[in-house]
Amino acid sequence: MTLTTSTADVVDSVAALSNASAAYAVRHQRDKVVTATQGSYDGLFDPDLSGPTLAERLLAAHSIARLAGSAVLLAHYLERLAALPALTAAQQAAIDGEAPSSDPRLQAILAFTRTLTERPVDGDQAALLQLPAAGLATAEVIALAQLVAFVAYQLRVVAGLQALAALGDDGGSAPSVVADAPFVHPANLPKPGEVLRVNGYTSETLGWKAWLPVVDLEQATPAQLAVLEASHPKAKTSDYYRVLVHQPRILEERSTVFNAIMYAPGGLSRAERELASAVVSRINGCVYCASVHAQRFEQLAKRNDVIFQVFTEPQGAGTNARERAIVQASIDLTLRPAQFGAAQLQAVRAAGLSNLEILDLVHAIAIFAWANRLMLNLGEAVFPAAA
Structure with a gap:
C-alpha cells in the first residue's frame, strides 16, 4: 500500500490558523484528530488510490465546496485541479458548474455527490446503484462515498475553527458549572x-444492511483483516465495516478520527x-445513528428527556440553557456551514463552554456529517422483527 502524505496540514492552512x-x-490539543x-x-487524494481517478475525486470535492458555499475549500480544490495535467472538456465543464454530458461516468459521480451533500437522506439503493451501472467497481464506490462524507466533515471543521478564531480567546478560564436541579x-x-x-x-437497537457486496472474510487481504480486527470487536460480522473495508486505509483513518473525537x-x-x-443524526434523517447515540446519551446521562425533545422537534430542544445552546449550534453547523460564524457560538460561550469544549462540539457535529452520509447512502437500518 503506497502511503502518500502531505507536508502541510490542510485544515490549518485553509482555515488560515496562525x-x-x-x-x-486548542486545535492541537486534539492532535490525534x-x-x-x-x-x-x-x-x-492519494494518486495511487484504487478508486475513481484523482481528477474525478478532486472534481467531487470541488463540487461539494461549491454546493456548500465554502469559499476557502472551493479555492483549495480548484488549486489542486489546476495542478493536474490537461483536463477533458467534460471535466472542465464540471468545474464551471455545467453538466458533463459527454462523460456519463462523471455525471453519475457528481449526481451522487450532490445528493450526499445537499440531502443525504434522499440517497437510496437505486441512487447508489447508478454508480456501478456507470462503470464504478465496488471499491471505487466506497472510495467516493468516503470522500464525499469526509469533505462534508472537513468543511464543518474548517467553518467551526474559523468561527472559534473569530469568537476570540476564552481567557484560559475553566468553564462555569451551573448546578442543575435534581x-x-x-x-x-x-x-x-x-x-x-x-x-x-x-432508542432501540437497530441492525444495518449494506446495499453493496461486503468483503468475504475468506478472500480478504491481510490489510483488510488487520483493519477489521482493529476497528471494532464485532467488525467481522458487521455489514458496515465489511463494506467499508473495501478501502482499508480509509476505514482505518476514519476509525481513528471517530474514536479520537x-x-x-x-x-x-x-x-x-x-x-x-x-x-x-436527527437533522440529517439518519434513524440508525440517532438510535445508537440516543442510547449512549441515556446510558451516560441516566435520562432521556432531551432525546425525546430532539426526536420530536430539534429546534428549541434542550432542558437548560447549556443543552439548548449545544443543540442549536449542532443544527446551525449541520444545515448552514457556510453561514456559521462567531455569532453562532455566542450562546455556547455564554453557557460556559471553554475553547476546548467548543472544539469538541464542532468535532462531534462534523464527524456525524461523515458518519450519517455513510449510513444513509451505503445501506439501510433494519428494525427488529415484531414479536
Whole structure:
C-alpha cells in the first residue's frame, strides 16, 4: 500500500490558523484528530488510490465546496485541479458548474455527490446503484462515498475553527458549572432504559444492511483483516465495516478520527458529545445513528428527556440553557456551514463552554456529517422483527 502524505496540514492552512492563535493552540490539543484528519485527506487524494481517478475525486470535492458555499475549500480544490495535467472538456465543464454530458461516468459521480451533500437522506439503493451501472467497481464506490462524507466533515471543521478564531480567546478560564436541579423524570415518557419511539426515530437497537457486496472474510487481504480486527470487536460480522473495508486505509483513518473525537478525555462531556451526535443524526434523517447515540446519551446521562425533545422537534430542544445552546449550534453547523460564524457560538460561550469544549462540539457535529452520509447512502437500518 503506497502511503502518500502531505507536508502541510490542510485544515490549518485553509482555515488560515496562525500558529500563535488561540484557535490553533486548542486545535492541537486534539492532535490525534489533527493527524488522522490529515491522514484521511492524504489517503482519499492519494494518486495511487484504487478508486475513481484523482481528477474525478478532486472534481467531487470541488463540487461539494461549491454546493456548500465554502469559499476557502472551493479555492483549495480548484488549486489542486489546476495542478493536474490537461483536463477533458467534460471535466472542465464540471468545474464551471455545467453538466458533463459527454462523460456519463462523471455525471453519475457528481449526481451522487450532490445528493450526499445537499440531502443525504434522499440517497437510496437505486441512487447508489447508478454508480456501478456507470462503470464504478465496488471499491471505487466506497472510495467516493468516503470522500464525499469526509469533505462534508472537513468543511464543518474548517467553518467551526474559523468561527472559534473569530469568537476570540476564552481567557484560559475553566468553564462555569451551573448546578442543575435534581432530575425528575417526565411522567409522559418511557422510563430510562425503556424504548423511546417518536416520529420514526427510536432508542432501540437497530441492525444495518449494506446495499453493496461486503468483503468475504475468506478472500480478504491481510490489510483488510488487520483493519477489521482493529476497528471494532464485532467488525467481522458487521455489514458496515465489511463494506467499508473495501478501502482499508480509509476505514482505518476514519476509525481513528471517530474514536479520537468521541472518546478523548477532558473537554466536552461524553454525554454532550452524544447529544450533539443525536441532534445531527436527527437533522440529517439518519434513524440508525440517532438510535445508537440516543442510547449512549441515556446510558451516560441516566435520562432521556432531551432525546425525546430532539426526536420530536430539534429546534428549541434542550432542558437548560447549556443543552439548548449545544443543540442549536449542532443544527446551525449541520444545515448552514457556510453561514456559521462567531455569532453562532455566542450562546455556547455564554453557557460556559471553554475553547476546548467548543472544539469538541464542532468535532462531534462534523464527524456525524461523515458518519450519517455513510449510513444513509451505503445501506439501510433494519428494525427488529415484531414479536
